[in-house]
Amino acid sequence: MMYDLARNDRAHIANLSAPDYSLIRKVCVCGKASTAKQLTQHGKCAACALAAVRDAIMPGDFAKLQHMLGAVQQYPRYKWGWRNYFAAGSGQQHEAMQRLVAAGLATAGRAANEMTYFHATRLGCKAAGLDGAGIKRAMED
Numbered sequence: 140m141m142y143d144l145a146r147n148d149r150a151h152i153a154n155l156s157a158p159d160y161s162l163i164r165k166v167c168v169c170g171k172a173s174t175a176k177q178l179t180q181h182g183k184c185a186a187c188a189l190a191a192v193r194d195a196i197m198p199g200d201f202a203k204l205q206h207m208l209g210a211v212q213q214y215p216r217y218k219w220g221w222r223n224y225f226a227a228g229s230g231q232q233h234e235a236m237q238r239l240v241a242a243g244l245a246t247a248g249r250a251a252n253e254m255t256y257f258h259a260t261r262l263g264c265k266a267a268g269l270d271g272a273g274i275k276r277a278m279e280d
Contacts, residue, residue: 189266195242200235201266204244207259208277210267220264220273226254239263 163175173184181188193201205211207225209218225245227233236257239245244263248256259267264274 192242192244192262192266196238196244197235200238203232203235204239204259204263205267207245207257208264208267208269208273210269210273216270217272219267220269220275220277223258223277224248225257227257228254 164172165175165178167173167178167184167187169184169187171184171186177184183191196204203225207223208220209222210220214221225232225236227236233255236245236247236255239257240247243260244266245257245259248258250256259277261274261278264277269277
């Protein structure tokens, strides 16, 4: 097989004309590595985005999100995501769930017998600390 210089030149030229948001590794303001695409689209890495979401809610709300997903210390980490619902009555629980919905971490489901069922979103699963398999488990019907 013959080595083709023109092919390498074309590849180099194509790499030079790549858009600003590419998969080139860059560093976020926090010092963590991220892709240029992530930084261009969102202005921060995924870890900073999740930290901003966690800061936007109250600590008690975060505990309810973890409970909603079964992501608590009494269960082993590989089982997290086995459930994805929270039945909230009126009062503080319902207000906490509304804050999670406003932050994009949960969605409101059906209402039955003065209770509203809430379900975590993918972002909520990530914020609660679930891995890929746990998110998949939580998103199943």
